[in-house]
Amino acid sequence: MTDYHKSCVGSGDPVPHILGHWLSPSRLWFTAPSWEHLLVLVMGAILSPGKRTVTACLRITGRAEAANFSVYHQLLNRARWNPRTLAARLLSIVVASLVPDGPVVIGMDDTIERRWGPRIAARGIYRDPVRSSHGHFVKASGLRWLSFMILSPVPWAKCVKALPVLTLLCPSERYDQKRGRKHKLLTDCARQGVLQLCRWLPGRDIIFVGDSSCAVHTLAAALASTNSIRSAAQPHFRDEGSFFDELLY
Numbered sequence: 001m002t003d004y005h006k007s008c009v010g011s012g013d014p015v016p017h018i019l020g021h022w023l024s025p026s027r028l029w030f031t032a033p034s035w036e037h038l039l040v041l042v043m044g045a046i047l048s049p050g051k052r053t054v055t056a057c058l059r060i061t062g063r064a065e066a067a068n069f070s071v072y073h074q075l076l077n078r079a080r081w082n083p084r085t086l087a088a089r090l091l092s093i094v095v096a097s098l099v100p101d102g103p104v105v106i107g108m109d110d111t112i113e114r115r116w117g118p119r120i121a122a123r124g125i126y127r128d129p130v131r132s133s134h135g136h137f138v139k140a141s142g143l144r145w146l147s148f149m150i151l152s153p154v155p156w157a158k159c160v161k162a163l164p165v166l167t168l169l170c171p172s173e174r175y176d177q178k179r180g181r182k183h184k185l186l187t188d189c190a191r192q193g194v195l196q197l198c199r200w201l202p203g204r205d206i207i208f209v210g211d212s213s214c215a216v217h218t219l220a221a222a223l224a225s226t227n228s229i230r231s232a233a234q235p236h237f238r239d240e241g242s243f244f245d246e247l248l249y
Helices: 001-010 017-022 025-030 032-045 056-058 069-075 083-097 172-180 186-200 219-226 229-230 241-249
Strands: 104-114 124-127 141-152 159-169 204-212 234-239
Touching: 001 141, 017 025, 017 032, 017 219, 025 083, 032 056, 032 069, 032 124, 083 141, 083 172, 083 186, 124 172, 159 186, 186 204, 219 229
Parallel strands: 104 204, 204 234
Antiparallel strands: 104 141, 124 141, 141 159
16 A cells, blocks of 8 residues: 555556547647646546646646646646647537537637736636626626537437537736737627637538627628638527527427
8 A cells, every 4th residue: 555655646647548549639739748748637637526727637646746746737838739729629529529410509608717816917807797696796807718619418418518619818908908909809709719610610500609798790790791601611690598498409
């Protein structure tokens, strides 16, 4: 028991070979050291019962006292890999596995990541959708992310699973002003994300589902007048109010 514990502290639990096989389609976009670190983080994210932070992933995989713990953090902020290329690859895998034919339903939703610190410069102050109500307004400070998710129904569970395939950072207006850049609204980021997804899925009918924050004429008009979208895919927009009932039943 003692010898096993000491070996786990130094190197950590080994990564299952089947995990590397599952993730092998993404192997080409990582260097050899980054790939090994990625497998550890994915294994930790699957096993972690609480928040899936890098520290939690290292702790659950037996690497809490590893001397090279910093390299796992650097995978997300310094390692050389293209998240946009991986998003396109992930989208193709999810669509081929879960939506091989018929329309592809993609949900759009923004979320606030509550982060503080001198290096978190893109954060802003937004309305907290969880704690706010019609008569009570609550502010929240953090990073605003816009996520695009494949909505795939699970018949035996009678629910719709949202599988994120593309996530965009929406910086605050103050952040863009300090850098002399034109500020992009949430709908501008949504338009760019929708155009990108349509180019990645040529020839497929795509249904985008969003809440009231995406229900603007400028977004619909920009997509309807884009020639690249007409040749690449056929997008449709639906409100999320009753669409989930249609997916389930």
